[in-house]
Amino acid sequence: MSPHTRDVDPGHLAQWCRDHLGSPSADELFRSGFLSAVIGLRLADGREVVVKIRPDSPRVAACVEVQRRLFLAGYPCPRPLTGAAPLSGDVATAEAYVPGGAALPSAEHAATAFAEAFAWLIRLAPAPGEMPALDPAPSWANWDHGGDGLWPGPEDLDGVPGEVWIDDAGRRARDLLRDGGSDAVIGHCDWLAGNLRWSGDTLLVVHDWDSVIVADEAVLVGFAAALYSTVSADELATVEDTQRFLDAYSRARGREFDAGELRRSWAAGVWTRAYDAKFQHAAGRPVTSLSEDEARERLRRAAEGPRKR
Template structure:
């Protein structure tokens, strides 16, 4: 990352002195100690047009006291490897806290409380929609077939994917799109691994790159299915998704309509189907795949799909 030192001097007023950590997933995340002693995090990812809205929304929530890292710069563009544009920003280092493990209804209620607060805060944020939506929440795509076009998956051997997954993806996608619900801003990767707690008190919500522009009920349904994932993604028990959705509606002060409840359950399946496809294509243990085998029929019934 030849651009990093100069970028830090220009944007933060100090050069890097030490690397505290480096993580590489969809984004590159680097913890730095600057020459002036400040500890910051620099995030770089492919510039697909989403970053500016995501960082602006994160900044708004941090200013209002929501437990998330405060951005120190807006999203900027730099030339990465092969001159491919990268979206880069820096934020404060919000270290500490523990992952809350478990997928019981009681744990689901705690996560739902945070998600309801998060969505209430985002309702007051006005930014351009962060599109395209994250690939695991992109049921609104216009590509042929049930799956959104994703090169890193499409280039692999599709024969490895169990045939029933495409049918599941089509059914839940059709149910969500048929509802025609308006979209709102929300967090689309609300997994245990992206939150940190001090006991029962939430300390930090991470991964604001994963904001999405989708109907509220679908975002709540996806979160209620994924909240227990703390390693390889899994699917929470049905009774825990039910507890999550009930708590969320109660705290938001508005019960979902019948149609909203159904699309919430449909969306609870979409991310698991995406994850099961990923597992098959990469030869990973079928964690989401096994949960789908056990739960898909009931979730489809609740989705009216």
């Protein structure tokens, strides 16, 4: 995922808050973001909010509606305070600020905690037919983008030479993902540890609701199982971490994945991490999202089917 710096005029932001939240911004609490500018603010009336600014897209309003429905259903996500509204050529939304919490649950419970939180989200999420369109998925989840090349997105990743094994892993994963499928559900495609906060082993809050997509449940679970971490918000799941997540998710949903679902889960994890690896290589950065040996092992597990217990 490439960083995009967005300059936000403080006066325009203050006026946006006055217009849409009933009070102008007074103090900035923090600023972060890659594909978006995420700004924590204290308003003049004392409320603390988070305003997120990004390029306009019809899916932004749909993502906010999914977040709103999940909040009302009792899922621990920030309460949306506005819909999507223009700000300086982009679109902005606001939500309640949820501070605190730890980056990770206890190490011995991490796989189960992350998997149960994801299963809870899938259970509570509205049906895709009830929501406006959530297309297109973010690039790292858009394996079925329909374009001519392997990799989606505005960057010409297909034209970047070198590290041929990354393209091979992505292509093999995509071929496995094309084989079969089940009913689509709504879920979160960026289940990084940095997007969740914990109170002990209890989920406190999940962030980044622009990462809501519609996909096969097994694919969504595969993304999550490959992206979370048991040790650091700066690291990704090992192969064994992914296996533990898949086992815990099956227990949480009350049914094991069949051979086809497991194949697609493992393949989805390879595809999303291969996309990030390709992006890192194209940007001239160290490739940390996936190694050749790990891609080989994950694809082997995709092919072998359910483990014998």
